[in-house]
Amino acid sequence: MSVLLELAVRFFLCGLFAIGGGLATLPFLYDIAQETGWYTAQDVSNMIAISESTPGPMGVNMATYVGYHVEGLVGAIVTPLALVLPSVIVIVAVSRILDQFKTSRLVQHALYGLRAASAALIAAAGLGVAKIAFLHTDLLAQAGSALGENLPALFNWKSICLAVVVYLGIVKWNFHPILYIVFSAAVGILFQFQ
Amino acid sequence: MRELWDLFVVFARIGGFTFGGGYAMLPMLEKEVVNGRHWADEEELMDYYAIGQCTPGIIAINTATFIGYKIRGIPGAIAATLGVIAPSLVIITIIAAFITNFMELQLVKSAFAGVRACVCVLVFTAVVKLTKKALADRAAIALFLIVLALSLFTGVSPVILVVAAGAAGIFLKRKEGEKK
Numbered sequence: 001m002s003v004l005l006e007l008a009v010r011f012f013l014c015g016l017f018a019i020g021g022g023l024a025t026l027p028f029l030y031d032i033a034q035e036t037g038w039y040t041a042q043d044v045s046n047m048i049a050i051s052e053s054t055p056g057p058m059g060v061n062m063a064t065y066v067g068y069h070v071e072g073l074v075g076a077i078v079t080p081l082a083l084v085l086p087s088v089i090v091i092v093a094v095s096r097i098l099d100q101f102k103t104s105r106l107v108q109h110a111l112y113g114l115r116a117a118s119a120a121l122i123a124a125a126g127l128g129v130a131k132i133a134f135l136h137t138d139l140l141a142q143a144g145s146a147l148g149e150n151l152p153a154l155f156n157w158k159s160i161c162l163a164v165v166v167y168l169g170i171v172k173w174n175f176h177p178i179l180y181i182v183f184s185a186a187v188g189i190l191f192q193f194q
Numbered sequence: 195m196r197e198l199w200d201l202f203v204v205f206a207r208i209g210g211f212t213f214g215g216g217y218a219m220l221p222m223l224e225k226e227v228v229n230g231r232h233w234a235d236e237e238e239l240m241d242y243y244a245i246g247q248c249t250p251g252i253i254a255i256n257t258a259t260f261i262g263y264k265i266r267g268i269p270g271a272i273a274a275t276l277g278v279i280a281p282s283l284v285i286i287t288i289i290a291a292f293i294t295n296f297m298e299l300q301l302v303k304s305a306f307a308g309v310r311a312c313v314c315v316l317v318f319t320a321v322v323k324l325t326k327k328a329l330a331d332r333a334a335i336a337l338f339l340i341v342l343a344l345s346l347f348t349g350v351s352p353v354i355l356v357v358a359a360g361a362a363g364i365f366l367k368r369k370e371g372e373k374k
Contacts, residue, residue: 016250019353025252050289050296053306055210056282057219057254064279064286076287080279087251091259092271094249098241106364111241113337113363115328117356118244119321120341125217126317127346133310159311166315177221177316178211181309188308189301 004071006036008082011063016086018059025059025083029066038070059083133159156194162187197266198273204231205258205277210285213309216246216253221316223257224324233265236324248356254278333366 014028029044051061060080067079101107134156166180187193208222220243227233234242239257246256255275262274289296296302329335337359344350 015252018252019248019250050286052214053302054282054285054289055213056285057209057212057216057252057278058214059252060209060255060279060282061286064282065290068287068290073287076283076290080283084251084255084275084279087249087255088259088271088275090250091246091256092263092268094245095260095263095271098245105367109364109367110360111237111244111363112334112367113359113361114244114356115237115240115325116334116337116363117341117359118240118247119325119328120338121247121345121352121355122217122220122243122317123321123338124342124345125215126314126321129214129218129310129317130314133307133314159307162308163311163315166312167319170315170319177225178207180312180316181211181213184308184312185305186308188304188306188311191304192300193304193307193311 004074004078007067007070007075007079010036011067011079011082012085014063015059015083025062029062032066039066043069134163158191158193162193198269200231201262201265201270201273202277202280205262205274206280208258209254209278210281212254213306213313216243216257217317218313219254219257220324221313221320223261224320227261228324233261236327238264240324240328244356244359248353337362337366 010032014025018024018028030041033039033041033044047062047065051058054061063080063083064076067075136154136156162184166184204226208219208226211222212219223239228236228239242257242260246253249256255278258274258278259271263271329338341355341359344355
């Protein structure tokens with residue numbers, strides 16, 4: 001029981017102080033590993049890999065993984081719930097304040113700036129993924145001065161072709177995103193994407 | 195009760211097909227929440243993302259909570275949040291319990307390489323669609339470019355960028371008001 005409680009408290013604090021995307025939870029995960037010995041730093045890198053390649057927000061995935069690792073099924077349920085509890089409390093409070101001041105010109109003006117920033121941050125995150133998806137980043141690191149000669153080898157042509165096909169598909173049909181995701185996973189397996 | 199179940203199911207679907215960080219949720223949110231159910235419009239979604247960036251908790255959860263609260267108050271917030279985490283809980287538990295070297299499977303690697311390419315395109319088209327309104331004038335576009343450059347090439351925390359952009363918005367709009 002005490003381990004379960006400790007899990008809940010630690011991940012509640014993680015949810016409270018990790019601000020931003022799922023990767024923001026990382027420093028906390030390392031801290032917890034060090035202080036409790038529940039899992040090792042090596043386990044953390046496994047968790048990241050699994051969380052990134054399974055559906056669901058990364059932070060939640062990592063919390064579930066740690067929870068299961070430490071306390072089995074009960075841990076896998078309690079830990080992510082503890083992680084999201086601060087969000088629910090804080091966002092409900094923010095929503096209430098926002099409702100009250102929605103018509104305030106100051107808030108309107110601040111939101112005008114926020115939306116531009118928000119779009120930029122999402123675009124930046126998207127570009128980060130694009131780099132991994134479309135470039136052989138390992139080659140990028142070692143190529144250095146010979147970059148000019150090997151330029152075509154740097155690009156992941158299979159992925160780029162798939163991206164073009166998906167884009168044309170969206171423009172033409174605008175199906176549900178799930179369809180494109182499932183299609184792309186199938187193409188990846190069929191054509192043995194690396 | 196129906197509405198709560200609806201919130202749970204829609205957000206479970208979104209959580210189940212979000213690969214990567216919270217930004218990867220955007221295409222799904224746009225389809226399900228903005229176009230499908232009309233639970234929020236483009237501008238509100240951008241607001242939620244911005245505020246979700248600089249409040250405690252991970253963005254994906256914060257955004258879900260925002261929309262859930264808007265539709266049905268606190269029970270709605272809880273339903274949407276539980277929806278987002280439900281697929282993770284099931285999938286990760288199964289992987290942790292049964293598959294020891296999940297990431298070593300070539301099948302998983304290939305499938306995910308395909309999904310990554312797809313997510314880029316989906317995020318790109320969603321950002322273009324959603325930001326048409328947000329980037330309506332030159333000042334907003336300039337702000338967008340500055341934040342994009344800072345976030346790509348420097349290690350400035352998103353929290354600071356969002357807060358600064360809010361302040362810039364207040365400053366720019368007040369100046370505009372003075373001119374008129």
